Amino acid sequence: MNIFYQALSYIHPLALALTLYGLTTSNLQAEDAPENLPNTIKINAEELFELAEKHADLIIIDSRISGDRNKGYIEDSISLPDINTTCASLEKHISTKTTPTLYYCNGIKCGRSVKAIEVAQACGYSNIYWFRGGFEEWLKNGLPYLVE
């Protein structure tokens, strides 16, 4: 008999409560990022891997603030939070206006990559790639990441 009780005890009531909390709070958060951005190529995690293989000079911009980045980031990505994104800061990392550049942030709820892309476009950069799923999708796909 005690086996059944044991089995039951593993469904921890706290876990249940957390799940419920997560569901309700996510609904209250900001709107999703738009499906597409003008003059931008939207890619997913798998396409990102192919993109990197294809373009050895691919620049990956991490638009998140350091707090988020500290939890993990895609190797070889450059930390440039959206709030710091300016024509000048971009110029430091990207050699030419046509260098293929990918922007990502936490995920679809995070609008930082969108903002950064808008700045970059305003600065005259083209050949922009957007990883809309962001770090969330990266983790979900079980891909490797680094922690600071």
Next chain:
Amino acid sequence: MPDKRLSIKTSLMSVIFMMGLLVVIFTILTGEVYRELIFDNQKNAFSRLAQSKVDELLKDITHQTTQLGLNIQSDNNFKSAFKQRNTQLIARYLDENFHRAFVTLNILELKKLQVYDTNMQLIAESEEGDNLFDITRSCPEFKQNILARTGSNKIKSISELCINNTEPRLTSVVPVGGLRLKGYLLITINPIKNLSVVSKKLVTPLQISLSDGSVLFQSSDWKKPGKLEQSAKPGFYLSSSRKPVLEFLFSPDTDKLISDLSMTRLYLLFAALSVTLVTIYICLALLRKYTLEPITQLTRHLKNVMQNKDHLSDKVLPRGNSEIYQLTTDLNTMSQQLHALYNTLENMAYTDSLTRMHNRAYLYEKLQNATRHANRGNDGFALFMMDLNRFKFINDTLGHHIGDLILQEVASRLNQCLRDDDTAARLGGDEFAVMLPSISDHSGALKVAKKIINSLSESIDIDNHKLNIEVSIGISICPTDSTDIHSLLKYADIAMYHCKQNNINYAFYDNSMDNETLLEFTMEPKLREAISTDQLQLYYQPKIEISSKTVTGVEALLRWHEPELGNISPDIFIPLAEKTGLIHSLTEWVLNSAYQQYIAWRSNGIDLDISVNLSSLSLNENHIIDLLEKLTKKYTGIPAEWLTLELTESTIMSDPVHALDILSKIDSMNIKLSIDDFGTGYSSLSYLKQLPVDEIKIDKSFVISMMQDSNDAVIVKSTIDLAHNMGLSVVAEGIESEDIWRSLDEMKCDLAQGFFMCKPVAPDTLTDWLNSSEYALRRTQHEIKAV
């Protein structure tokens, strides 16, 4: 014979008990099956749970190793060393991490840290850990899998369980270089310690072994499974590349389960037993109420009825099952009908149909009860026997119809004179009887007698006839006169005849009354009745020719069996018949019977002469001649030569002249004549010579004593000689021994008759005797015509 049959109760109870037994057996069997099932379920459920736990643990370990890998390659020193392909630096750095992980974490039992290039060629490895760990050797398939990967899968972490020199290893491969794959970092650990945590989590002893059976881990409280438990041990295999690598075996505490199950089984058995017992009790109660008790009630009723038919009128309350209810109802109906029928029959058996009074049978029953009652010292009773005087005359002159009406009127008046307790009965003809219970003295009986006499003395008007009836009442008293029914009836009868003789209306019996005379008086009608019914019978005693030992004839002897008085001797009823003139009827009956017997014998091939004794009165008138002529006519074609009439010597000598006349007439009819009891009548031999006599019978008194008394022997001898001289044959009666037979043979006596050969017997017995005796039958001399 004792009844060995089973009662319904026993049969039904056996069936119920058998069913109960079946239930218990079924419960035990089901319990066994369920126990096995429960063990199996338990085992499977536990195995699944344990496997999910182990999977969880494995995932956790993998995560930790992967995390360790990420940490290592995140380090800038490692990064630069890797970039430079400085194998020494990499190795040193790996060793550093090995130690750090051991010191800081001590969660993972690190066995090797290695760095490979993208083609899985070893670049550098830690010195710490397994001396020889080569993934190509330990996990070739895993290596192939890593190399075969495409797309983004190439940069994903991957783990595998492998065996290195009989030790299990978990190797996690963490890609180095992120998006641009530059090599692989391999973290190899021994996962056993981490996996064995499942034992603590499940609080169950655990044993982990390789697929070849070698034990890698065993909990301190691990119990070696008993033979019985082996099959019940839960467990599973952890596989790698679809090959079982590690066997997890658990030893959960089954004692409690087993004891729980045993208890459960006991409870179940107890419950089954209780239910069975309760069911049996209910079944029996229902059976008793609806089947057994109603049946018992019926049997009891039938037993009562068997003992006393009066219970036929009792009703049994119908109850129980429908069949028994119906049976009871039907039985009640049938009982009622039977009771009615029984009453009718009893009425018919005990009632006189003419007067509606009780009959003789009823009176006898009443008398029996009353005498039994009196014999116990209770009150006695008075018995009246009544007879209407001159009733026969009335019947003969006015007809039976009037006679019947008179009897009915007498019955009615008689009933009016009596109390309810008294019993009046008509015994037959004009004979009535009255029994007065509780009256055992003369004065009480006298009162009733006078009342009856007064009541009957009033004339009766029938069909314009004014008839006066007189009654004779004989009274006997119980217990004063007797306590025996037959004596009481006889005494009352005697008293009644006393009335008739003395012309009085009533008389109490007293023992001075002449029993003999009265007996004769009572016997006359009985004898008259006997002649007309079958109460008389002829017995026959053989007459045997001594010289040839041949049975030549028989002497017919009359017997009377009176239903009430039993056998009555001819010495009593022949004189009575002579006195009352019934002798002629009697003689006719005897001769007629002799004729019929003769014919019957002849038709069966038996030829015997028959001698018939004649009464002395027969010679007085010509009656006998008329009778013989009548019979000759009746049986034309049967010559009467076979018939011998026997007359006593004294009969003939009382009126010799008349006798000669009659005997001559008989002789002329070819009927033989014999002188009976010869030697007692002093007959004149010269006279005898004139008579047409054929034989003489020497009186048995001489014959019986001739062996002792020489005078008698002389008489017998001289009588034989004399008779022979006169041409007569001689019959000796009373032969009671062989000596007498031999002497008579020497004396040349012709025929012998006596108990030595055969006593007088009924015709059937005689036939048997003829068949079995040493004496031969005479050969048939002549044929007779059928009649």
